[in-house]
Structures are given as C-alpha cells and as structure tokens.
Amino acid sequence: MSLTPLHRVDPEIAALIDAEADRQRRVLRLIPSENYASSAVLEATGSVLTNKYSEGYAGRRYYQGQAHIDAVERLAIKRAKALFGAEHANVQPYSGSPANLAVYHGLLEPGDRILSLSLPHGGHLTHGWKVTISGKVYDVAQYGVRASDQRIDMDEVARMAKAFQPKLIVCGASAYPRVIDFEGFAQIAADVGAYLLADMAHIAGLVAGGVHPSPVPFADVVSTTTHKTLRGPRGGMLLCKKAHRKAIDRGVFPGLQGGPHNHTTAAIAVALGEASTPEFKAYARAVVDNARALAEALLSAGFDLVSGGTDNHLMLLDLTAKGITGKAAAAALDAAGIVGNANSIPFDPRPPMEPSGLRIGTPAITSMGMGVDEMKQVAAWIAAVLAAPEDEAVRARVRGDVEALCQRFPAPGLALS
Ligand SMILES: *Cc1c(COP(=O)(O)O)cnc(C)c1O
16 A cells, blocks of 8 residues: 555545556557657646646736746747757647647638648648637648558649638548658648648657658647657647748647646656657667567458558558457457557448448557567467457466566556556
C-alpha cells in the first residue's frame, strides 16, 4: 500500500491509475497513436503550473503573475521552432483536434472550401468529416487513395483541386502507412491559390528524428499532436510561416480557447528538448525499422497489408481473406496482451463499427527498447492468435509469453516505485 497523497485522499482513483500503469507494463501496446511519455514529461505534466491562469501570449497576458509562465512558454516556442525549423510556433492548442479547428477558424470564413483526405481512406475526423464541426461549418470535398495500390493519387488530388477550387487543402493522416508528398501537395495548393495545412499528428516524432520528410518548408501551417510519436504530454501545437502568425495565434486565442494548459506547455518543452537529442533520432529510426520488420514478418505469415507494407510507424492489416473482422481480431489479440485497434480499410465493404482492418504500430514498443528480433516474435504471436481467435489456450499462452517479454523491456515513465 503506497502512502502518496493520492492514495490517501482518493484510494479509488489511485487504485485505477495503478491498475492502468500495471496494464501498460504488461502488454504490447501497438495502437500507433500511443506511446510512453518519459518520467520527466510526466513530472512536468503533474506540476503546480496547472494552478496558473495565463490567457494571452507571453508579454501580452490578461492576468498578472506570469514571470515564470512566460519563460516556460517562450522556451517551448523556441525549442519547437529550432527542432522543426519553423518560422513561428504556437504551443497552446489543447490537443490535435482543437489545433486543426483553430487553423480553419484563423484562415477561413464559414462556408469556405476545404479539400482533404477522407476518414475511411486514412484521414482524420477533424479534416472535415461530416459529423464534425469542421464538416458542418465548411464546404468540404475529400480525396481518397487509389484502388490499385491504396496510395494517395497526386494527379487525382490536383484534378479535384482544380475543379473544386478550395481555399485550404489538408494533407496528413491517421491511418496511412506511406510517406506523404508534402512538396507535391504544396505545388497543387500553389497552383489553385489555396493554403496548405499539413497535419503531422502521427508522424511528428519521425519528422523530428529525420526519418520522414518534413512538411515545415512546404506547408503554410503544420498542425500536430505532441503525444504520439513525439512522445510528449497530451497536447497540440501549430507551426507556421511568419505571414500567418497573427491569423494562427488569433485562431487559437481568443478564437477558440481560453487559458493555456501551462503544465502541458512545460511538458511539451521537456519533450521537445528530449526530441532534439541523438538518442531520439535513434529512437525514430528504430520505430521505422521495427515497423518494416513487423510488416515483413506479417506478410511472410500470409497477412495482407493495405498498400503492401509500410514506410512509417504503422500498418493496416486487411483481414478480409482471413475471414475475421477487425473488431474480432482486436478483441482476441487484446485477450492475448497485444493491443491494437479495429480500423476501416480503403473501400471497406463493412461498416465502420465492424471494419475489415486492424491498425497496429511500433512507437510504444520501440520506446520500451524492443528491436527487430522482438518484431518477428510479435508477428508470430499475432499469427497464432488470429489463426484460432476463439482458442482461449492459445491466448493464455501468448499472454504469458508477452508478459515475459515486457518484463525484459521495462517501459519508460513506469519504473516501479
Ligand atoms: C490524433 C490526430 C489528431 C487529433 O488529435 P487529438 O489530440 O486526439 O485531438 C488530429 N489529426 C490527426 C492526423 C491525428 O492522427
């Protein structure tokens, strides 16, 4: 029994947090948007900065007492600009979704046209999907991937841009396993006089580590989360050209948000510091190497992968030929300690709640220190579980093996106290 204040004041919540930490220690977390933040990032997130109100920007606040908060936010901005080579950074968005909304609000008027990647083809909800505020406030057309190779067809994007004349083009994805041609998108946007927003939420850590081309030189605005491959706290960030600085800052505050989450800003600064080290470069490289190894092993085991493989941190298994849905596969694997998520595949004949795909990735298990040898083992376990998804003995055996492996690779930020 621990004697921390939380355990004394609220043993119920403390026990749930302990249980979740234990789960994160014992399973293979393959959801590609998840990771392990470092102890330093967690410490900053849990700091007294949460007590302070700071509406406005450094040097121009609506509340007194900002000496330390201004310094924290300036440091986060300085590190973001240096790490990504950006002209301007805004570190206040509460997360990736509000970051995108702030961009639309800052650059567009209601009813303006947006061209973006559709959700079922790998895009994000906030790129104008019909049930979201972005889909209701703006006039949205969406491109998809080619049926033949499941890659974005840049000629098709150019054709749609000419016909639709959007004011903003969005590129970037949540479930796209291939390199995104930011330069090509910038050319298309320039040809039709549209702004380009590149949403690098999933791949920011890969960009920081130099293993995916950067959108920063090409896009008017780059949005990102800070908690996926970038391995920071749950948050968001916007990078942009100097020309858009005012529109973007106003889009965030007062356009969309109130007081910034200063504890998160501090943790973002810590994560940006960590991401500028040689160790992080090696991490990003290993994430991609591991994803390729996992994809190759799954292909050898007879699985179909959307687009035939991966260039980044994630892959989409098309389970159609295996006669199992993504949801059933995700549930069987979860019972075996292997955690991914059901996901639509391009041109999925099945409904979004029962899709044909499974999305997995390597950011979290690479943070644990696993390498190519472990990826082969993980692929073999996935194949064993999905060959007999109802077989509890197989699941129990794999779960035991998974736990034994996780014990050899302790997760960062979760050291047993
Ligand atoms: C995760 C993600 C977001 C949204 O981030 P939240 O922090 O969950 O709001 C936005 N865009 C893309 C491409 C994402 O993958």
